Amino acid sequence: MGNEKYYGDASAKMDVLMEQIESKSPYHKILVFSQFVSMLDLVKAQLEERKVSYAYLTGQTKNREAVVDSFQNRDDIRVFLISLKAGGVGLNLTKADYVYLIDPWWNPAVENQAIDRAYRIGQHQNVMAVRLICPDTIEEKIMLMQATKKDLASDLIKTEESIFKSLTKKDLLDLI
Incomplete structure (x- = not known):
């Protein structure tokens, strides 16, 4: 119980x-x-x-x-x-x-x-x-992390060479 x-x-x-x-x-x-x-x-x-x-x-x-x-x-x-x-x-x-x-x-x-x-x-x-996400909880942080992952993945998929030039070392390490 x-x-x-x-x-x-x-x-x-x-x-x-x-x-x-x-x-x-x-x-x-x-x-x-x-x-x-x-x-x-x-x-x-x-x-x-x-x-x-x-x-x-x-x-x-x-x-x-x-x-x-x-x-x-x-x-x-x-x-x-x-x-x-x-x-x-x-x-x-x-x-x-x-x-x-x-x-x-x-x-x-x-x-x-x-x-x-x-x-x-x-x-x-x-x-x-x-x-169903409760505010001010780890759930909200997971949703923010998901959004960041989606944005980063979307940016990586772009074929423009400029996107690779704009990535910092930190951005690349965050992928790992």
Whole structure:
């Protein structure tokens, strides 16, 4: 109960997520990603308390195809809780049109792959992706780091010779 109490006391993010799920799930299917299975378990408990049906996928899930199929094809299952590592690639979840990322990952490409589970051939709806970030926390710092990485990568991809001339030794060392 130790972690549950800690997370339960610090529940602003959970409150926002539950508000979003309760307002959106009657009309939309929702993917919820976290890098922490323990966080997904907390969300699962909140959904059960609110009697919201869900599917659940982590690295421990044995029947991945059946779980995906239940989310894709059952109208009563509106929410899919997925661990970022287990479900970030190889899944086709076109029934979802909302994607929530509970916690940021160091590498923005991992998050984009997770969001792309809903952006697949056969998707006929707009998809809304939401990152839940608490201000003044390490999460905010991770988001800033992601933005810096994206900007630097974008600059490196440019083929203009001038970009290489403008890089300092520090810029190059920061890449490593």
